[in-house]
Amino acid sequence: MALLIRPEELPHWVPGDLLRCSDGQGWKGVGLRAYRYQGLDVQVPAMADFMIVSYNRGSTMMERRFEGRWTRTECHPGDVSLLTRSQASHWHWTEQIDVAHVYLSDAVVSRVAADVLERPVAAVRLHDILRTQSRVVTEIVDTISRDRKSVV
Numbered sequence: 001m002a003l004l005i006r007p008e009e010l011p012h013w014v015p016g017d018l019l020r021c022s023d024g025q026g027w028k029g030v031g032l033r034a035y036r037y038q039g040l041d042v043q044v045p046a047m048a049d050f051m052i053v054s055y056n057r058g059s060t061m062m063e064r065r066f067e068g069r070w071t072r073t074e075c076h077p078g079d080v081s082l083l084t085r086s087q088a089s090h091w092h093w094t095e096q097i098d099v100a101h102v103y104l105s106d107a108v109v110s111r112v113a114a115d116v117l118e119r120p121v122a123a124v125r126l127h128d129i130l131r132t133q134s135r136v137v138t139e140i141v142d143t144i145s146r147d148r149k150s151v152v
Contacts, residue, residue: 004048004086007031007103013044014091019098020145029108032144033101039094046086049103050126053081054141060095064130073131080137082129100145 005013008023016035023031031049039060059076066089075081075097083089085106114120 003045005045006048007033007101010044010047010101011035014040014042016040020100022144029105031103032141033103034099034145035101036096036098037093038096041090041092043090044088046088047083047103048085049105050085050109051081051083052102052104052137052141053083054100054102054138054145055079055081055097056100056145057098058096060093060097062130063092065090066128071130075131078138079131079133080141081131082127082137084126084128087128100141102141102144 010033011018014035014037016037018033019036020034021032023033034056055075055077057077059074061072062075063070063072065071066087075093109126110120
């Protein structure tokens, strides 16, 4: 199995300015890191965690190669990406954006799947979605983000 990178390692592959983080908060299985990114073209190794990306400021054409296919869409504030774990990807965008990443461990997602669907996460197909809109997800990420320390 390929090496899975942790959230704190992501800046090695996706350089950006860290705006906020939940490091040192004692959370179990959930983390937050918010970034300001310039336009980038980057290859990202497989992540250890599932990830929600909330687009907070700036709009850009976002391109992502995942499982051998390119997806292309315009991302704006209020949009979210829902990303699976354990899959390498290639990202390209040209404009400055501010985003918040919420990381969910395999254990947390497995517990939710067991509680909600009454079956293990291995039996559940989690779709990787580059752009969608969910007021509930956006509000949850915004609330978590506001409560975390600013590093700027």
